[in-house]
Amino acid sequence: MEKQHDFTQGNIFKQMLLFSGPILLTNLLQTSYQFIDSLWVGNLLGANALGAVGVSGTILFTVLAFIIGLNNAALTILSQQKGIGGDEGLKRYLNAFVVLMTAIALALGIFGYVFSEQLLNLLGTPESMLQDAKTYLQINFLGILFLFGYNFISTVMRALGDSRTPLRFVTVAVLANIVLDPLFISVFNWGIDGAAYATVVSQGLAFIYGFIYLKHKKLAPFTAPALPSWKEIRLILNLGIPSGLQMAVISAGSAAIMSVVTVFGGGVVAGFSAAQRLDNIIMLPAHALSTAVTSMAGQNIGVKNWQRVEKIAKYGVLYNFAIMIVIGIFIILFAEFGIKLFIREEAAVEFGKQYLRIIALCYPFLGINFILNGIVRASGAMYQVLVLNILSFWVLRYPLTWLMASELGSVGIAIGMGTSFIISSTFAFLYYRYGKFREKDLFK
Structure with a gap:
């Protein structure tokens, strides 16, 4: 069976399933x-x-x-x-x-x-x-x-x-x-x-x-x-530098969130750390889908088949919603067991369980960010994705987490983060729908 796929034709949903599965593994x-x-x-x-x-x-x-x-x-x-x-x-x-x-x-x-x-x-x-x-x-x-x-x-x-x-x-x-x-x-x-x-x-x-x-x-x-040639080097750096900065924004944003968590003491920090380890695993399907839609959309953007790109985005969002809702329900039911895999201290388990059960409802919205940003990234609009990440982490996630935690106590950490997922997915959709990334031509 041919291992390489031409994503400019064929059944999109089947291709997405078959292509994202090995990426997830x-x-x-x-x-x-x-x-x-x-x-x-x-x-x-x-x-x-x-x-x-x-x-x-x-x-x-x-x-x-x-x-x-x-x-x-x-x-x-x-x-x-x-x-x-x-x-x-x-x-x-x-x-x-x-x-x-x-x-x-x-x-x-x-x-x-x-x-x-x-x-x-x-x-x-x-x-x-x-x-x-x-x-x-x-x-x-x-x-x-x-x-x-x-x-x-x-x-x-x-x-x-x-x-x-x-x-x-x-x-x-x-x-x-x-x-x-x-x-x-x-x-x-x-x-x-x-x-x-x-x-x-x-x-x-x-x-x-x-x-x-x-x-x-x-x-x-x-x-x-x-x-x-200088043209090739320039294009690579023009895309690679803002893409690398995206990761720095994410890393720094995570550190800022931790500064909010540490205010509540060792039990909350331990519970949050355990929950984050589970978060990293829970979000793997959305990460895999993001990589898959970037590859699939990229091939179609290369031949200017924007109608097919729209379908890839639609299927990606629907697939993400289905899988993340199932995972969310599973997490709500087994949150305590998951936290106890890492830590047994009562205060830490209580916070971690509560955090996961709140944030689980918002996983599908974070997945929308991954999918739609993956489509925009496939066009080469890296600076735009960088701005969307700055907006997500520094205008929404950190301030909302700090504000909710200040007003509601430790439970506000999950509420603030979850709220930011929902709002940032709205911004991601608005840019995907009305942004000018479709006008970008990398190889002029």
């Missing part, structure tokens, strides 16, 4: 990757090592956010080129991304390795875990090219309409990490260095396997690297 595996890594470190090396990995992870997440930003740009450009047809444009932009990302990865790797300690000090890393965190971070920066590489290969395949093949690469990374973590940490007695090497080697194996697989199967028209 891939996201689940990536989530389990981080979870398993923390389990091994915490159980084999103790709380101090786990804290060191956690602090380092904050910096690595910022780097990953930047990578995701560049990959969002790649998804937009390459999916439109796929829709336009012919390999020439696709080859040129693939080459430009490979050259630019390699240069950025090498520069980031050197910078991160040299300034690891300074970065950790900026975060106020405790002296007791500074050395472990520094070593862990430096090793990860040495292997940053692998992180760039295997994420980019997965993005290329999705742009071409193939969401199954990236699942292979992530599976390799997860399975390798499961084996290598205890081997390097405990058997070889490398301690926290072993945890870092396990991560880098796992990502390296996924990248090498992915590259060989793509070349052998001729799934993407990669060519020998050549210096790209």
